[in-house]
Amino acid sequence: MPHPLEGITERLKRSEENIRNLDIEINRFLDEKGHREIIERDHEAIKKFKEFWGNQSFPPRIPVLISEILHHYRASLDNLIWELLRQAGHTPATPALLSFQSSARGRRLLINLPCSTEK
Numbered sequence: 560m561p562h563p564l565e566g567i568t569e570r571l572k573r574s575e576e577n578i579r580n581l582d583i584e585i586n587r588f589l590d591e592k593g594h595r596e597i598i599e600r601d602h603e604a605i606k607k608f609k610e611f612w613g614n615q616s617f618p619p620r621i622p623v624l625i626s627e628i629l630h631h632y633r634a635s636l637d638n639l640i641w642e643l644l645r646q647a648g649h650t651p652a653t654p655a656l657l658s659f660q661s662s663a664r665g666r667r668l669l670i671n672l673p674c675s676t677e678k
Contacts, residue, residue: 563642567635574631581624588618 592615644651 563645564639567638567642570631570635570638574628574635577624577628577631581621581628584618584621584624588621 592611641651
């Protein structure tokens, strides 16, 4: 039987793989578009740089990779909390312990810990 935290390790490995893939995609995007560097003292170059990048759209794969990375990190934390509760003698009542909530004041991480103390 696999170790209870083995799923976390695999999710983190997958996140690392996606980070490497994201780095490749970003570098490819920057190589295609140019403008990798800018001299900060050249105000005209900064203005042109902002105008150029303000009108660019990212390839769809970049947001997908970022989303997958964040999903795996959140799921890893979720699995860790679940296992810690289970080892403490609690029975988590829901599989989704972590969630993000958006409001007018911004985003926040919610930790939902509905569980029973039945062993």
